[in-house]
Amino acid sequence: MKRGYIVDETRAMTDDEDFKWRGHKSGNKQKGQSSQNTIVIDHAIITTDPVPIKVLSEKIGKTGAEIISTLFLLGIIKNINGSIDFETAELVTAELSKDHPITLELRPESTYEDELNKMREDNIAKGGLVTRPPVVCIMGHVDHGKTSLLDYIRKSNVTSGEAGGITQHIGGYTISLNGNPITFLDTPGHEAFTTMRARGAQATDIAILVVAADDGIMPQTIEAINHARQANVPIIVACNKIDKVSANPDRVLNQLTEHGLLPEIWGGETPVVNVSAKMGTGVEELLENVLILAELRELKANPKLTARGTIIEARMDKGLGKIATVLVQSGTLCCGDDMIAGTATGRVKVMIDDKGKQVKKAGPSIPVSVTGWDELPEAGDIMDVVESDRFARDLAAERKLKLATKKDDSSGAVNLDDLFDKISKGELKTVKLIIKADVQGSLEAVKQSLGKLGNEEVNIEIIHGGVGAINESDVSLADTAKAIIIGFNVRPDANAKSLASQRKIDIRFYNVIYKAIEDIEAAVKGLLAPKYKEVVLGSADVREIFKISGVGTIAGCHCTDGKIVRGARARLIRNGKVETDTEIASLRHGKDDVKEIARNYDCGIMLLNYPDVKVDDVIEAYQLEQI
Ligand code: GDP
Helix, strand or coil: CCCCEEECHHHHHHCHHHCCCCCCCHHHCCCCCCHHHCCCEEEEEECCCCEEHHHHHHHHCCCHHHHHHHHHHCCCCCCCCCEECHHHHHHHHHHHCCCCCCEEEECCCCCHHHHHHHHHHHHHHCCCCEECCCEEEEEECCCCCHHHHHHHHHHHCCCHHHCCCCCCCCCEEEEEECCEEEEEECCCCCHHHHHHHHCCCCCCCEEEEEEECCCCCCHHHHHHHHHHHHCCCCEEEEEECCCCCCCCHHHHHHHHHHCCCCEHHHCCCECEEECCCCCCCCHHHHHHHHHHHHHHHCCEECCCCECEEEEEEEEEECCCEEEEEEEEEECEEECCCEEEECCEEEECCCEECCCCCEECEECCCCEEEEECECCCCCCCCEEEEECCHHHHHHHHHHHHHHHHHCCHHHHCCCCHHHHHHHHHCCCCCEEEEEEEECCHHHHHHHHHHHHCCCCCCCEEEEEEEEECCECHHHHHHHHHHCEEEEEECCCECHHHHHHHHHHCCCEEEECCHHHHHHHHHHHHHHHHCCCEEEEEEEEEEEEEEEEECCCEEEEEEEEEEEEEECCCEEEEEECCEEEEEEEEEEEEECCEECCEEECCCEEEEEECCCCCCCCCCEEEEEEEEEC
16 A cells, blocks of 8 residues: 555456466466565556656566666667656556556655645745845847946945955846945846746846947847746936047937837836946946836845845856856755755855855845755756755756656657647647848848737737848747747857757747748647547447438437437448438437437437438447547
């Protein structure tokens, strides 16, 4: 019972055939072994999904070799230390227990992950929220001044007290404006932001979009806008290089409007601040805007809890070994805390802040570099402090097991071929597309024609469009937004290609517009025309015919199999051939109208629009079920 067997003892005692535990050769039977020791398994309870093969072997009484070779026949290659998902375990069990079927039941015990989630929920329920600093990332086109701006902000805010510290590049830093802290993630561009989002972490509260006033909005500016939009992160625009004579901030305002960011001074929601990262002009005003927006967003966290955060950087350090920067998001991280991030675990040994100082604690919105890891976590992993190192290790083992058996299609990525599937499961209501084309003209044409393909049930949303090769940013945007990429006369670059295959992003290439339209339309129509499969309900032999004037032909039948259901679809079969395909219009048992008739009962059936029934015909009732 402890192992989850349900033992059918009577069968074991009476059925000679079963006098051995299947999987044990009779020759191996030990001398003197009594029949009481043998068991027949017909039901086994599985407590984990995935199921380790060793556990399955024990529970269904089949050897590892038997399971592995059955898996092999199913096209799955595993070794004895591997695991399979529950569905596969059921399949294998069915294959191996054809003589005496064994049913598998999944009765999951609560997992370590469940316990962690419960702890997180309990923490949320505790309340105790206080204001926390905003976390800001800087985005924009190359050379528009992201690094210069980050550097200027960092340097200008090192107060005399902190000047002794060597500024450390730990992936983020916190400055203070009139006593109000702001944390910057110092990986310029969208990478930090998107790799994190791809893993489900939301590290940034506000995005500063740097646009060079002399250059205006460029392709990566648009990318950045779309990334922020998909992540629901508000944007503040820094109109940079305002010191240059060629600067044209008004043009930037116009261009922003064209891309859906209406500047505040024109009555919109987007603050636009003219700055010079080189001279420092306007930077303070920019930071003030960050604080105003932060206040509006009411960013809060409870610093008294155990910490939770996101890994924003991880590397090997010559002296310190494995070191990772954690952006604490709630609670306070303390030296000695047991932590887990992804599958990496550890106990916080040394914590170093952005000034290079060793610290003992780090509260919400503070980035700190942490040592003490058993393996390097990955940027974007969520870090939790847990009750014990034992729990951390058990949870990590559970996660590793899960990763090892993760199905190929479980990334959540959307594929043109499985759109229908996702829609029918209610996972998808909007098909998101990213369109890259060779020239502006074709980009507009493709955008317009594809944008029109949606209808009341399926939305088509073009979340990003651009001219040029498909790049890494497109792929990571597709990943976070669950979008499909359409390449029109363009190809992906090498990085995009490898990221796309890693993340299973669907990229479709076209060189004629109508083909692209055809494909998307087909996928959308697939969504709208659900597929059906036929399920036979039962059949009845026609034994007598009654012609009743004013009513029609009634077939006096005997239900030989399954059941006959009024209103169900029905086929009339004569000598093995289908004569007609219609419906059961009425169904009677004696004088009563009935809804259904079971096997071995007589009934009267009238078929819809088909009076020509004959004795010895067979009526087969079936229904269509949506797949
Ligand atoms: P990033 O690629 O966006 O990180 O851009 P950088 O910060 O590297 O800046 C690109 C170039 O623009 C550098 O040569 C900077 O010196 C220059 N630059 C950045 N900000 C300003 C500015 O406000 N004024 C002027 N005149 N040049 C700037």
